[in-house]
Amino acid sequence: MVRRLQAEIRQTKPFATLEAEAYLNLLRTADALFRGGEALLKPLQLSPPQYNVLRILRGAYPGGLACREVAERLLTKDPDITRLMDRLEHRGLITRARNQKDRRVITTRITPDGQQLLKQLDKPMLEMQEQQLGHLGQRKLRYLINLLETVRQKAG
Amino acid sequence: MVRRLQAEIRQTKPFATLEAEAYLNLLRTADALFRGGEALLKPLQLSPPQYNVLRILRGAYPGGLACREVAERLLTKDPDITRLMDRLEHRGLITRARNQKDRRVITTRITPDGQQLLKQLDKPMLEMQEQQLGHLGQRKLRYLINLLETVRQKAG
DNA sequence: TGACAATAGTCGTTTTAACGACTATATTAG
């Protein structure tokens, strides 16, 4: 991957700005990490957004969340949550019930099956993250987190 | 965005590990930056992968590249390059010609139209990156790049 | 109260991505 990026640099030309270099690096590194997670999910037939929704719902358990709340925590648009939820419900990983107080909202909860699925993934995820990032050491990790949060404050 | 992330942390629980925190931060920050680029592309009806392919081809100009070479530099699988190229060719942004020496390969080149489209985007992209990342300053930017490359060496 | 606006969620459609199977050409080994 690094070799690939270097090859590309050589081939085109050095980055126009340091910012451009950081930008591309950030995207590529995130992509590499992302693929690691994706690989763990695939055997369980779970897409990354589905996994994220389940985690969000686990965080709210034993309470539930409205579609809108899930969409907010997720980085996606509302309209697509519905069908994503459809698939999760169909697999028995979540349940949905119309709220009695405000009959517009539908409260979604994670089921025991859903929780078990997540639990299965917890350790592998942590191990993968440890392998991908642990070599930096606590000090550099903290600094990296710090930098990223700063960037997101400006860019997000 | 930051507020959103903090809210999520509060709601679930602090991250299990520092690595997990860095992992999520990296993904979210990359997503934020990515959306910035996407927004610049949308008015021109160009998807991020299409943009990347055009940039790769510009780097190779006046030469061309085989599908496989483009796929290598891109982070995507081969099979999908074909149709992506189809759309670019249909819009006159690239041309394709079967190689005479090895008749299996198809050499793809960027057209003047394609180059002009890219040129239109160069300045806005740099400006966006400057706005998103410039506030860090050269020193921190270099360090960030350094950290990211280290991570990618291990994770990519 | 009754009209109007806002909000929650769903649905229809189009575009992209993902995965696997398939064709054509080239390379290699016996």
Added chain:
DNA sequence: CTAATATAGTCGTTAAAACGACTATTGTCA
């Protein structure tokens, strides 16, 4: 030289994501 294997690219199908329009319910205010 031929059979087997590898490589380049394409195609078919299914699954997701993107975008907009639509329905139902609630809230607001004249």
